[in-house]
Amino acid sequence: MSGHELDDLARRAAADLVAVRAGGADRGPAAVEPTDALASILLGFVAEPGDGVLGRLVSGLGARHVATGLLDGWSATEFVERTARAGGRADAPSARELAAGLARWRPRLDRDAFVRSVAQAARVRAHLLLPGDPAWPVGVDDLGVHAPLALWVRGRPSALVESPSIALVGARAASGYGEHVAVESSAGLVDRGFAVVSGGAYGIDGTAHRAALATNGTTVAFLAGGVDRFYPAGHESLLARVAATGAVVSELPCGAAPTRWRFLQRNRLIAAAAAATVVLEAGMRSGSLNTAGHAAALGRPLGAVPGPVTSPSSAGCHRLLREFDAVCVTSAAQMAELVEFDGTGGPDGGSDPAATAPTRTLEVLTIEEQRVLDALGIRRPRTVAELVRTTGLTAGDVLGGLGALDATGLAARSGEGWVRRRPE
Amino acid sequence: MSGHELDDLARRAAADLVAVRAGGADRGPAAVEPTDALASILLGFVAEPGDGVLGRLVSGLGARHVATGLLDGWSATEFVERTARAGGRADAPSARELAAGLARWRPRLDRDAFVRSVAQAARVRAHLLLPGDPAWPVGVDDLGVHAPLALWVRGRPSALVESPSIALVGARAASGYGEHVAVESSAGLVDRGFAVVSGGAYGIDGTAHRAALATNGTTVAFLAGGVDRFYPAGHESLLARVAATGAVVSELPCGAAPTRWRFLQRNRLIAAAAAATVVLEAGMRSGSLNTAGHAAALGRPLGAVPGPVTSPSSAGCHRLLREFDAVCVTSAAQMAELVEFDGTGGPDGGSDPAATAPTRTLEVLTIEEQRVLDALGIRRPRTVAELVRTTGLTAGDVLGGLGALDATGLAARSGEGWVRRRPE
Numbered sequence: 001m002s003g004h005e006l007d008d009l010a011r012r013a014a015a016d017l018v019a020v021r022a023g024g025a026d027r028g029p030a031a032v033e034p035t036d037a038l039a040s041i042l043l044g045f046v047a048e049p050g051d052g053v054l055g056r057l058v059s060g061l062g063a064r065h066v067a068t069g070l071l072d073g074w075s076a077t078e079f080v081e082r083t084a085r086a087g088g089r090a091d092a093p094s095a096r097e098l099a100a101g102l103a104r105w106r107p108r109l110d111r112d113a114f115v116r117s118v119a120q121a122a123r124v125r126a127h128l129l130l131p132g133d134p135a136w137p138v139g140v141d142d143l144g145v146h147a148p149l150a151l152w153v154r155g156r157p158s159a160l161v162e163s164p165s166i167a168l169v170g171a172r173a174a175s176g177y178g179e180h181v182a183v184e185s186s187a188g189l190v191d192r193g194f195a196v197v198s199g200g201a202y203g204i205d206g207t208a209h210r211a212a213l214a215t216n217g218t219t220v221a222f223l224a225g226g227v228d229r230f231y232p233a234g235h236e237s238l239l240a241r242v243a244a245t246g247a248v249v250s251e252l253p254c255g256a257a258p259t260r261w262r263f264l265q266r267n268r269l270i271a272a273a274a275a276a277t278v279v280l281e282a283g284m285r286s287g288s289l290n291t292a293g294h295a296a297a298l299g300r301p302l303g304a305v306p307g308p309v310t311s312p313s314s315a316g317c318h319r320l321l322r323e324f325d326a327v328c329v330t331s332a333a334q335m336a337e338l339v340e341f342d343g344t345g346g347p348d349g350g351s352d353p354a355a356t357a358p359t360r361t362l363e364v365l366t367i368e369e370q371r372v373l374d375a376l377g378i379r380r381p382r383t384v385a386e387l388v389r390t391t392g393l394t395a396g397d398v399l400g401g402l403g404a405l406d407a408t409g410l411a412a413r414s415g416e417g418w419v420r421r422r423p424e
Numbered sequence: 425m426s427g428h429e430l431d432d433l434a435r436r437a438a439a440d441l442v443a444v445r446a447g448g449a450d451r452g453p454a455a456v457e458p459t460d461a462l463a464s465i466l467l468g469f470v471a472e473p474g475d476g477v478l479g480r481l482v483s484g485l486g487a488r489h490v491a492t493g494l495l496d497g498w499s500a501t502e503f504v505e506r507t508a509r510a511g512g513r514a515d516a517p518s519a520r521e522l523a524a525g526l527a528r529w530r531p532r533l534d535r536d537a538f539v540r541s542v543a544q545a546a547r548v549r550a551h552l553l554l555p556g557d558p559a560w561p562v563g564v565d566d567l568g569v570h571a572p573l574a575l576w577v578r579g580r581p582s583a584l585v586e587s588p589s590i591a592l593v594g595a596r597a598a599s600g601y602g603e604h605v606a607v608e609s610s611a612g613l614v615d616r617g618f619a620v621v622s623g624g625a626y627g628i629d630g631t632a633h634r635a636a637l638a639t640n641g642t643t644v645a646f647l648a649g650g651v652d653r654f655y656p657a658g659h660e661s662l663l664a665r666v667a668a669t670g671a672v673v674s675e676l677p678c679g680a681a682p683t684r685w686r687f688l689q690r691n692r693l694i695a696a697a698a699a700a701t702v703v704l705e706a707g708m709r710s711g712s713l714n715t716a717g718h719a720a721a722l723g724r725p726l727g728a729v730p731g732p733v734t735s736p737s738s739a740g741c742h743r744l745l746r747e748f749d750a751v752c753v754t755s756a757a758q759m760a761e762l763v764e765f766d767g768t769g770g771p772d773g774g775s776d777p778a779a780t781a782p783t784r785t786l787e788v789l790t791i792e793e794q795r796v797l798d799a800l801g802i803r804r805p806r807t808v809a810e811l812v813r814t815t816g817l818t819a820g821d822v823l824g825g826l827g828a829l830d831a832t833g834l835a836a837r838s839g840e841g842w843v844r845r846r847p848e
Contacts, residue, residue, distance in 0.1 A: 177732060299804025306730030306742060308601060309754035318730060321745060321752035325802070328745035328752070330733040368476070370688060392472070394524035 039067035040130055040150040045117060045253045046070070046108040049265035053093045053101040055145030060089040063149060070109065076102060091145070113255070117226070120254035124228045127153040135161050137273040142298050148251035148269065154227045155243035159218050160273065164339055165195040167274035167295070169267075170204025171286040175313045178281030181305050182207035185280060188332020190217025194339075195246070197222070197274045199266065200239055202232060204280050204288070209242055222273070223250040224258035224266040231258050249273075264290055271295040276338040278303040278329055282316030289316050296324050301338040303329035368393055372401035373410055373420065381417030463491035464554055464574040469541060469677045470494070470532040473689035477517045477525040479569030484513040487573060494533065500526060515569070537679070541650070544678040548652045551577040559585050561697040566722050572675035572693065578651045579667035583642050584697065588763055589619040591698035591719070594628025595710040599737045602705030605729050606631035609704060612756020614641025618763075619670070621646065621698040623690060624663055626656060628704050628712070633666055646697070647674040648682035648690040655682050673697075688714055695719035700762040702727040702753055706740030713740050720748055725762040727753035792817055796825035797834055797844065805841030 040063045047054045058066050060083045069079055076098035083092045093101065121128070129136050130150050135157035140147050153160070166189055170178060186196050186208040196212040198205040200221035212219035221242045225231050227250045230239040239248050251269065252262060267287065271277050271294035279302075282288045295302045304326040307314025320326035329335050368391075375390040376382055382390070387398045402418055405411035412421050464487045471478045482490050484507045493503055500522035507516045517525065545552070553560050554574050559581035564571050577584070590613055594602060610620050610632040620636040622629040624645035636643035645666050649655050651674045654663040663672050675693065676686060691711065695701050695718035703726075706712045719726045728750040731738025744750035753759050792815075799814040800806055806814070811822045826842055829835035836845050 177734070181733060296803065299801065301803075305733055306738075306745070306752070308732055309605060309729055310601070314730075315754070318752050318754045321730070322754075322758070328730070328742050330739070330742045330746075334746070371685065374684065374688070392528050394521060396520065397524075 036064050037128060037130055037150070039063040041118065041128065041253065042067045042070075042114065044148070044150050044251060045114050046105040047101075048104075049148065049251050049262060050143075050146040050268065051101070051104075052145045053097045054105070055147065055149075056089065056091050056093050057083065057098070057101070058149060059145060060092045061086050070102075070105060117253040117255045120226075120228045121152060124154060124254065126227050126254065127157045129153055129157055129160075133157075137161060139274070139300075140269060140272040143268060143272050146268070147272075151249055151251055152227045152254065153247050153249050155245070155247035157247060159195060159220055159245075159247040160249065163193055163195045163218055165197045165220065165274045166335055166339065167197040167270045167277040167291065168204070168208040168280055169198055169270065169277065169282075169288040169291045170208075170280040171282045171288060171313060171316070172201050172203035172205075173283065173313065174203035174207065174281055175311060177307055177311070178204055178313055179207045181280050181307075183211040185278065185305070185332050185335060186211035186217070186219075187215040189335060190215040192332065192336045194336065195220055197270055199223075199270060199291075200231070200235055200242070200248070201287075202234065204282075206235055206238060208280070209238060213241055213245065219246045220273075221246075221248045222266050222270050223248060224252070224262040226250060226252050226254040226256040228254035229257075263287060267291040268294040271300055272298055274300070276301040276303065276335070278305065278335050278338070279317050279320055279326070280305050281307060281313050282320075283312050284315045284319065286316045289320065292320055292324065292326065296326075302326045303335055303338050305329055368397045369401040369404050372398055373405055376405075376411055376418055376420035378420050381414040381419050383417045386417070460486075460488050461552060461554055461574070463487040465542065465552065465677065466491045466494075466538065468572070468574050468675060469538050470529040471525075472528075473572065473675050473686060474567070474570040474692065475525070475528075476569045477521045478529070479571065479573075480513065480515050480517050481507065481522070481525070482573060483569060484516050485510050494526075494529060538677075541677040541679045544650075544652045545576060548578060548678065550651050550678065551581045553577055553581055553584075557581075561585060563698070564693060564696040567692060567696050570692070571696075575673055575675055576651045576678065577671050577673050579669070579671035581671060583619060583644055583669075583671040584673065587617055587619045587642055589621045589644065589698045590759055590763065591621040591694045591701040591715065592628070592632040592704055593622055593694065593701065593706075593712040593715050594632075594704040595706045595712060595737060595740070596625050596627035596629075597707065597737065598627035598631065598705055599731075599735060601731055601735070602628055602737055603631045605704050605731075607635040609702065609729070609756050609759060610635035610641070610643075611639040613759060614639040616756065616760045618760065619644055621694055623647075623694060623715075624655070624659055624666070624672070626658065628706075630659055630662060632704070633662060637665055637669065643670045644697075645670075645672045646690050646694050647672060648676070648686040650674060650676050650678040650680040652678035653681075687711060691715040692718040695724060696722055698724070700725040700727065700759070702729065702759050702762070703741050703744055703750070704729050705731060705737050706744075707736050708739045708743065710740045713744065716744055716748065716750065720750075726750045727759055727762050729753055792821045793825040793828050796822055797829055800829075800835055800842055800844035802844050805838040805843050807841040810841070 043054060043058065043063055043066060057079065069082065076095045079098050080095050128150060131141065137160045168182065168185055170182065182204050189196055190212050195218040196208055197220045198208045200209065200223055209219045209221060219242055221239055223231060227248050230236045242248055267290045271291050277291060277295035277300055279288050279292050292302055302324065304317040304320040306317060306321065306328055309318065321328055327338060329338065371391045371393060372387060375387050384395060384398055388395050391398060402411055410421055411418050467478060467482065467487055467490060481503065489506065493506065500519045503522050504519050552574060555565065561584045592606065592609055594606065606628050613620055614636050619642040620632055621644045622632045624633065624647055633643045633645060643666055645663055647655060651672050654660045666672055691714045695715050701715055701719035701724055703712050703716050716726055726748065728741040728744040730741060730745065730752055745752055751762060753762065795815045795817060796811060799811050808819060808822055812819050815822060826835055834845055835842050
């Protein structure tokens with residue numbers, strides 16, 4: 001292929017592409033030029049997900065020029081010179097990195113396979129999303145030079161952005177306990193207005209998708225291969241149902257088979273696209289721990305659901321709690337708090353400052369305060385005089401204790417006395 | 425009673441006492457003068473555990489003078505003057521606090537009851553431990569003015585100090601899962617050379633003691649009443665077995681019945697005497713959470729064993745993981761690591777004073793500081809520009825807030841931004 005052929009290809013493939021994009025019921029034609037789109041598709045076709053050399057090259061030179069250079073057979077040195085002329089970048093790839101990159105990408109410049117892939121995308125009515133599109137999940141941009149250049153979507157692309165989302169992931173080998181937790185968590189998050197993101201796998205992932213669908217919620221599955229072929233095969237009808245109301249997404253071109261590397265890269269997309277990640281049940285070697293690692297590396301809130309210490313199926317979750325500073329979450333409400341407390345998402349996009357104040361009251365109570373607290377009731381207010389009698393403390397100590405309990409939210413005035421309040 | 429009568433009482437009670445102490449197989453006569461010992465016994469007899477006014481008074485004036493003054497009928501003002509003459513202390517009790525204290529202590533100056541209590545201690549061959557004794561568990565001194573003045577021990581006092589100890593506590597209403605965890609944890613810690621400390625209660629406590637005995641380990645039970653009467657009654661033979669090889673301990677005099685307050689104070693002793701505290705299974709309202717709160721307040725390592733989120737019996741443990749920064753521990757090996765990793769209270773004893781400093785920083789924050797703190801995350805650093813946007817404060821206020829939070833250890837620079845830090 002050559003640069004001229006790109007134009008040629010563009011004309012042909014653009015026709016397909018316009019058909020594909022016009023098929024999207026919920027958005028108009030892209031703001032991005034078709035040739036840019038085609039360049040991004042081509043680069044996604046020749047490179048593996050998360051290729052940082054390509055990411056740095058594109059960020060310095062633009063996808064269209066990189067694709068043109070690739071088709072025109074630029075040498076590594078030519079790429080270096082053009083990047084420098086385009087303004088350069090501190091992290092621009094070296095000639096050596098580019099030589100290695102070109103050795104990876106060039107063998108895949110197979111025009112027929114590329115056209116087949118685009119045609120297949122059109123056939124399954126896949127939508128193409130590019131950075132900057134309204135439905136582009138901006139969270140993935142936090143991956144920097146490892147961010148995807150384009151995403152293929154079957155279903156409603158807007159499912160990716162219309163609600164805050166939480167990733168619910170876990171092991172394929174789920175226990176009955178894990179499946180119960182997955183159903184409760186997914187349904188509970190749907191009830192709270194969240195979209196449920198997962199990986200479409202057997203076990204926890206599938207149960208989370210299914211429960212979201214059963215609750216008429218939005219759910220999004222990220223695949224490790226092309227969206228033309230739903231994987232695993234046993235989840236073909238489940239993923240078709242996900243696509244019917246939500247979205248099935250991949251950065252891989254149609255025709256690409258899932259590989260181990262692509263599963264790991266798919267995990268980074270799940271972690272980046274969702275506002276928070278929760279591992280529901282995972283053994284020590286579950287792939288969901290990789291998703292959790294990406295979430296932690298991205299600074300996304302990370303939750304883990306504990307289980308019996310006697311169950312190897314929960315050992316991975318416990319490891320996240322011990323070693324990765326994951327938050328212990330035991331209900332959908334607590335999972336929702338991961339996002340709301342962090343202030344990075346949530347239905348209102350904001351957070352209630354009062355709700356985020358940590359309540360660590362037990363450890364800061366003095367002995368006097370504890371005795372005053374013991375003497376308070378939930379309903380009948382106690383006067384200070386009564387409290388002095390009951391506690392055997394001085395009026396000063398009682399008043400001091402009440403002040404501290406009031407400040408920490410454990411006691412409140414009520415009429416002429418004081419009552420106990422439950423900690424938040 | 426009067427000061428002269430104290431000498432009289434001392435002669436009589438000392439004879440009993442020497443008999444008691446000589447009965448200890450593993451240590452010689454105390455280094456402490458009998459009159460000091462008797463004074464400590466008397467003060468422990470008239471005051472409730474953890475009486476901070478008494479603690480501050482004794483630390484300024486010495487137990488013997490406080491006991492003498494009490495018997496001689498000194499007024500609050502006289503106590504204040506004598507304390508000042510003895511060198512004074514910044515935290516010496518005020519006349520007002522002393523008046524309230526005397527009103528609590530004087531009604532209990534019942535000579536006959538006191539002699540009966542000491543005689544009963546002799547009868548059950550209880551050992552008296554005073555601060556400075558070789559078998560005194562120095563960890564309890566971290567309780568400062570709330571530390572016990574004396575401890576009564578049935579069994580081997582050296583059981584309290586000969587090995588590093590870990591407190592295993594939990595709910596009375598234990599599930600089969602909780603009991604399984606208690607057996608494994610206790611036996612596993614014994615295997616690793618730890619003494620197992622607990623509260624002798626039904627459920628988790630009793631199971632932990634039993635498993636330690638079954639593994640030929642050392643176990644220590646702290647009671648909320650006098651050691652002459654083992655409580656609960658259903659654990660009489662278990663506690664007798666604990667005393668036969670380990671120790672049953674209380675700061676309450678013989679004859680004292682357990683009360684709610686005394687249970688809470690007993691919990692503080694468990695947390696202070698052990699190098700680390702682990703809650704094995706606890707519902708939301710379990711008393712073991714109080715022990716955990718004391719451990720956290722003392723800066724002792726705190727562990728919690730997770731369980732199924734579907735089990736209310738584990739909800740308290742999960743709360744400790746979520747809100748109290750407890751370490752998730754799933755095996756005896758991980759419990760042992762709590763002590764080894766912390767290095768503040770292991771086999772070599774001793775604790776870092778900085779670690780025990782109370783943290784009440786949250787209450788002294790200005791509104792601006794609190795808003796900046798709320799806007800910070802634990803993982804992803806926020807830039808000042810971001811914080812200005814999120815908080816709605818001026819850049820000057822944000823910078824001022826960050827400076828204050830940095831100084832109090834609640835925030836720290838990270839890369840180009842700022843992150844929230846957990847209070848020490």
